[in-house]
Amino acid sequence: MDNHISHYLRIAAGSGSPYRLLEPLPASIDTLAEVLCCTPRNVKFILRRLEEEELILWQPGRGRGHFSTITFLRSMEDVLEEQLQGLMGKGKVKQGIELIGLPEVQGPLKERLLAVLNKQMGYHSEAETTTGLDILRIISNRHVLALDTASVYTAFEAFLLGQIYSTLVTYEASSDSFMPALAHMWEVNEACTSYVFYLRKGVRFHHGRVMTSTDVKHTLLRLKEQNSPATWHFQNIAGIELLGDHRIRFDLSRPNRFFLHTLSSVYMSIVPYDLEFSPLSPTGTGPYRVTRLSGDVVELAAFDDYYGIRPLLDRVEIWSLPDQWASVRQYQLPEAGEVRPSSAACINNSIDYPALGCRYLLTNFRKKGLQHNRKFRQAMSLLYHPLSLKKELGGNRITPAASFLPWLSRQANFSEPSPDDIKKQLKLSGYNGEYITLAYTNKKDERDEAEWLQRRGASAGITFKLLEYKDFQLDEIISRADFVFSEEVLEDDWQWGMINYFVNRSNHLHGLLLESQLAVIKQRVGSFMELDDKSRSGLLQQTEDLLRDNAWVLYGCHLNKRAQHNQSLFGLHTGSFGFLDISKLWIKSSFPEGSVEG
Incomplete structure (x- = not known):
């Protein structure tokens, strides 16, 4: 981002009145020097540059008792939108994302710039062939720093x-x-x-x-x-x-x-024996090879020697957005030399798919506290009740959950508890006004549920303290949180997903349960692999009953996932976890006038 834009943002945010356009506001060189963290002399240079860019009008005070004034000629929204469009037009996706991640960009302004990003995503020419390369850009709220088949978690x-x-x-x-x-x-x-x-x-x-x-x-x-x-x-x-x-x-x-x-x-996933494994440059036999991997972007190029059908997309770029942004995946297309229509409705279609799994609360047994009391955990299950959650928050919460598997949840009989039921269970638990700490990641939906539970708890007489932590960094909160929000999304091979949840040592379940509890789970599933399909399903259900009936896991709601995709994108096949299989996607250009589609 240009320095003058950065200076403008800091002055506008520091003025306390950044949206009062065309109105002279009192200011002083010394105050601006504090805002910009520079000398008064440099402030004068900066003000002169901002005037040249027609962003402000600076009127220095003349004589004793006359104050200097600054007039903002353009709104912060317009300036940032123009800057973002300029960056995207030059293919500077990283800088555009960084601009939207600035601390001055909040609330409706961030949503506006995100909409601009979605519309303008990567319109630049790729002329390595006579027709150019077909490129897909995916916007994700995940930062990928490394990829290792031995320790994959998300x-x-x-x-x-x-x-x-x-x-x-x-x-x-x-x-x-x-x-x-x-x-x-x-x-x-x-x-x-x-x-x-x-x-x-x-x-x-x-x-x-x-x-x-x-x-x-x-x-x-x-x-x-x-x-x-x-x-x-x-x-x-x-x-x-x-x-x-x-x-x-x-x-x-x-x-x-x-x-x-x-x-x-x-x-x-088969890895080559003759290469030292590198999580920054993974080498496989799949349809795409990695050409760039950083915390900002994962760039994949079609592998021409793929043993199957070569992908029709030549390159896929997956850009990571600031953590606070929505989890809807955006699939956008660059197009050489033109800007697409400004209406999002013209650009995008949506795919909705109910995910296998749900959001839930995990009890932290690694920390001392009232959560070790089963009656208190049962009170928590009444507070964090799926029916109340769906009714009061709605959104992408589609059905109440009593299992990770929607078909088992549909067999459950849900009955919404009354406030008296909750207070009675709290009294039985021996709750005596202690702070109960709820940990959640910076995902909006988790924060919404944590704040909802805090309000619901207050009306029942329980005090919740909220603690935000970085996704998957359980060590940050294991000694501080009593309950932890989590979300499980299972593979299409749901039996594999369930047994992996019960035995995988890297997940939150294993991080928060005691060794004695994990031993019970391990003993329960010990014969799993020897059983036939029907018996395995029954064993998985019994193991999940163990977690639910003891309130080690408190189920919330099954979730609907959504992906936004460009209307020119075809070959849409939803794969495991609900992601589009990018190896099957292709770009369909519109026919010229008078053409007949065959």
């Missing part, structure tokens, strides 16, 4: 890794079956203790080498060497035998009817 990371890497097999939700991927065929013995996979020939990594069975073995050994939080899933592998470059055999110490689910997971 749904967004899993989505990205799924574009960069491939697995031996893939799960197809529509048929509840497994499809060939890097392995074109597999065999399993009757006891489900031995699996043989036949690998495709000629599959290349992004660095050019052909994939072999050695890479598959290396991938699994790396998970163990890195002490991946997902190692529980692989604990029964007794041996790995290479039967040639394109055949590999896994021998298991116990029957495992869930093994294909495990091998289709993001943790088993």
Whole structure:
């Protein structure tokens, strides 16, 4: 951002009256020097520059008793919008995002600039071919600093890794079956203790080498060497035998009817054995390769030697926005040499999809406090009640949750508690006016629910203190919070998602429960992999009952997720976690007048 714009913003914000246009306001060189943190001499240079840019009018006081005045000629909104459009027109996306993240940009002004960003996202020419490159820009509220298949945690990371890497097999939700991927065929013995996979020939990594069975073995050994939080899933592998470059055999110490689910997971994304793994430059066999990765942007380029169907989009840029912004994903297109219509309705369409999972409260047993009292946790479940939450906050909260799985929640009988019910349960719990600390991330929906619960608690006689923390930085609040807001979104392979939630050592559940509680969960799911599909479903439900009935987890509402996409974007296939599968997207240009679509 230009220095004169920065100076203008600081003066306008420091004046206390930035929106009183064309009205002389009293000011002094000394006061402006404090606002701008510079010398009075530099203030005069800055004021002269702002006058040249026709942003202000400066009238110095003449003689004793005459005050200097400053007149703002343009509003902060207009100045920032013009600056943002200029930056985007030059392809300076990072600087545009930084501008909207300035502390002076708040409330309606931030929403206005976000709308401008959505409309103007990246209109610059790409002429590497005769027709130019097809580019998609995705706006995300996630900052991606590194990508590691061994320690992936968020749904967004899993989505990205799924574009960069491939697995031996893939799960197809529509048929509840497994499809060939890097392995074109597999065999399993009757006891489900031995699996043989036949690998495709000629599959290349992004660095050019052909994939072999050695890479598959290396991938699994790396998970163990890195002490991946997902190692529980692989604990029964007794041996790995290479039967040639394109055949590999896994021998298991116990029957495992869930093994294909495990091998289709993001943790088993095949990595090359001859490259030292770099989370800043991940190398796989997937449809896209990484060309840039920073906290601001992840840039992916189509991999021309992809073993499947080459993506139709040549490049995808995923830009991270300031943390406070909405979680609606924006899929925008650059277009060479032209600006699209200003109406958002002309540009975007929406895709809504109910997510598998829900938002919920987790009890922190790692901290001493009243939350260890089961009756108090039951009182909390009445306060954080799904029906009341949906009725009073609404929004993307579509149905009350009694499980991560919507079909199980629909079987529950919800009855909204009265204020007297809540007060009676609080009295039984022995609550005596203590502060109860609720921790939430800076997501707007979590903050809304925390503030709603604080108001609801006040009317029932309970005092909540709110504590904001950085997403996934549980160490910041583990010794300070009594309850923690969290959200779980499951993969399309929901059995894998559920069992991974129960056993993955890196998630909030494992961070907040005691070792004795985790041992109960581990014992409960110990036979999971040996069971058939129906029995596994029953076991997962019983384990979830354990968390709910003991109020270790307090369920809120199932959520509706939304993605905004450009009307010229086709091939819309919602993949796991509700993200659009970018490897199947393509851009459809409008036909010239008189053309007939065939």
